[in-house]
Amino acid sequence: MAQDQNNHDNPDTPADQAEAGTQDTGEATAEAEQAGAAEIAELKDQVLRSLAEMENVKRRASRDIENAHKFAVEKLLSDLFPVVDSLEKAVETAEQTEGAQPIAEGVALSLKLFVDTLAKSGVEQIDPLGEPFDPQVHEAMTMVPNPAAEPNSVMDVMQKGYLLNGRLVRAAKVIVAKAPDA
Amino acid sequence: MGKIIGIDLGTTNSCVAVMEGGEPRVIENSEGDRTTPSVIAYTEDGEILVGQNAKRQAVTNPTNTLFAVKRLIGRKFKDDVVQKDIKMVLYKISEAANGDAWIEVKGEKLAPPQVSAETLKKMKKTAEEYLGEEVTEAVITVPAYFNDSQRQATKDAGKIAGLDVKRIINEPTAAALAYGLDKKRGDAKVAVYDLGGGTFDVSIIEIAEVDGEHQFEVLSTNGDTFLGGEDFDLRIIDYLADEFKKDNSVDLHSDPLALQRLKEAAEKAKIELSNSSQTEINLPYITADQTGPKHLVLKLTRAKLESLVEDLVQRTISPIQTALDDASLTISDIDDVILVGGQTRMPLVQEKVKSFFGKDARRDVNPDEAVAIGAAIQAAVLAGDVTDVLLLDVTPLSLGIETLGSVMSVLIEKNTTIPTKKTQTFSTADDNQTAVTIHVLQGERKQAGQNKSLGQFNLEDIPPAPRGMPQIEVAFDLDANGILNVSAKDKATGKEQSIVIKASSGLSDEEIEQMIRDAEAHSEEDKKFEEMVGLRNQADSLVHGARKALEEAGDKASAEEKEAIENAAKELEEALKSGDKEGIEAKMQTLSQASAGLAQKMYEAEAAEAGPGPGAQDGGQNASGGSDDAVDAEFEEVKDEDKK
Secondary structure, X not given: OOOOOOOOOOOOOHHHHHHHHHHHHHHHHHHHHHHHHHHHHHHHHHHHHHHHHHHHHHHHHHHHHHHHHXXXXXXXXXXXXXXXXXXXXXXXXXXXXXXXXXHHHHHHHHHHHHHHHHHHOOEEEEOOOOOEOOOOOEEEEEEEEOOOOXXXXXXXXXXXXXXXXXXXXXXXEEEEEEOOOO | OOOEEEEEEXXXXXXXXXXXXXXXXXXXXXXXXXXXXXXXXEOOOOOEEEOHHHHHOHHHOHXXXXXXXXXXXXXXXOOHHHHHHHHXXXXXXXXXXXXXXXXXXXXXXXXXXXXXXXXXXXXXXXXXXXXXXXXXXXXXXXXXXXXXXXXXXXHHHHHHOOOEEEEEEEHHHHHHHHOOOOOOOOOEEEEEEEEOOOOEEXXXXXXXXXXXXXXXXXXXXXXXXXXXXXXXHHHHHHHHHHHHHXXXXXXXXXXXXXXXXXXXXXXXHHHHOOOOOEEEEEEEEEXXXXXXXXXXXXXXXXXXXXXXXXXXXXXXXXXXXXXXXXXXXXXXXXXXXXXXXXXXXXXXXXHHHHXXXXXXXXXXXXXXXXXXXXXXXXXXXXXOXXXXXXXXXXXXXXXXXXXXXXXXXXXXXXXEEEOEEEEEEEEEOOOOOOOEEEEEEEOOOOEHHHOEEEEEEEEOOOOOOOOOOOOEEEEEEEOOOOOEEEEEEEOOOOOEEEEEEXXXXXXXXXXXXXXXXXXXXXXXXXXXXXXXXXXXXXXXXXXXXXXXXXXHHHHHOOHHXXXXXXXXXXXXXXXXXXXXXXXXXXXXXXXHHHHHHHHHHXXXXXXXXXXXXXXXXXXXOOOOOOOOOHHHOOEEOOOOOOOO
């Protein structure tokens, strides 16, 4: 076959001269190779990072979308709760008013319709009368000494609270009982 | 290495943000809120509550519910601010052995960093839940006037929370970063007007460009630590209560639930009046007395609101002047004014700031989140993330080829991040067309001629076939350096041709902007052009298809049918010349009807013969199946004469 460039057996052949030449450039080549290898390593790292970040972004995006579905109506609902509050008050008042029976009934039914419809959208009312006070879902408006009630329990609900798909949208506003000073 | 987060540790509220894909992102906590109250409570049963939970039980546990700890952190007990605070809060502030201000909770003494650490722990957890990985490093912001001891104490709080605080940066600096003020060339003097919930801070900062890097220096600060959005709310509440009292002789201040409802309604009204000139406050059953239930319904105009709070806004002006004086600057020295804090959303505030500085303030970044966002940006720079982002570019204008009717068919949309690759399958415009010209264009106009020509080449030796049959796959490959490789391959023969277009053969920034403006200005025109071309192509196909059908039908077609179809085809061709849309459509209708009868006959004849259906009966408008890209294959112009 044709003369092999890397033939070491004949020191005087052009191959050897070529080799001498390659020895000088050998270092340069080695350096270039190292630099190349370093660059490859860096690029590889960048690629992996980018891929990883992409995976993360995909995951977060799908979670954001899921949350958006679950809680999209949160703003609308929290604006509607005062309407429920008012209807409840209306029913209360009407029940105490002479001759307001027909209206009371009508309003009570409207209220029921409203609350039932909200329930279908994943809304749950928090009405914790008598329960132990829980700051996760209740907001204490004031503390009142009350010998008849368990200390730190809810003795009055000023405004009902609401959960949407398990997330608190409005805390129940409550009055908490405390032990009377001895 | 994980992500470094940015935390705005505020006096009343805290916020955490992180850079994601080059964009700063505020993270919602587990309750779904973008900010967390800086309130910490130590309950009877040994629980530590942080945030909204702690706030909600404050009334039941006043001596162990801590807020505004920022006023104490890093200060000595004998400090004026601390002494003032003692009179204002219900929890016990005491002196530590080394003179620092500490807080006594359930008989135990706690250092303020320990308490603030609880808030930081929650922000850390919030970030970890969102990112799905551990977070150990953060950048935290502090007011510009914080001294060394306060900064160190904040750092300690971070450490206690398990965070390595990579840097403490000033709040106004963070805000400036959020506004990208560090991207401008040269030096700038910036005024930061921060009107939040409880405090007002104004800072003058100087951004200097030194060796390509931007350095921030706070020249002066001033403010009013007892002026904020809550004071504005109070004015509205008092007004509403007073009006109600006039009509109902009941003082709502003494009814806790009524007061709470008033407070919420007042804040809501204030916010609405930033966008409308009038709002209605409607509070049914606000209270009751022996005469029955009472309702509050009041209209509030923006003008009225402004008259109620005018003096509060005015109070912010003299601190700005003092800050300028301290920095030895005049109003004209200020290059940019930025607004931070929710209350700056109020039009009156923006107007007053504008008339003071003689220029519009920047307010395009969410004022409640600007500081956290700036901290996140700083965090990303420290993590080395930001440089990666700079590698990604976008192509400023759409790229595509010229197709039948001198239309530009886009392959790569403008503002696509590069590198990117897109392929699409095209076909021939005429029967037995043996070559296609790929004319590469750049621009936003629908008419090919209105865009910039980047280059062209031919793909030849396409085997003769009816028009629309050959599948020519055109690929655009744009690399990170902006070099575009365009190739065209005949799928049948595998023959391929390509061209390389260097980035510099495109347009300058100005030209790009001009093109985009032009495209918008001419969008109506372009739309009509596109419709017209679509119509023409359809009409062409129809004529072609009809004539072909006649040929194939031969003697199956009666003389009348032949005549009708020929005439209709001729008339359509005439109409096409005129360019009258309705005329063309009418003639197309005529031709369709004329050929319909013949088509029917042909189908029946074949069904009888039970032979395979004719090939190009559908006029060649659709791609021959098989290829995924050939969704809307179109036709290409051919230039037979030049053979390169």
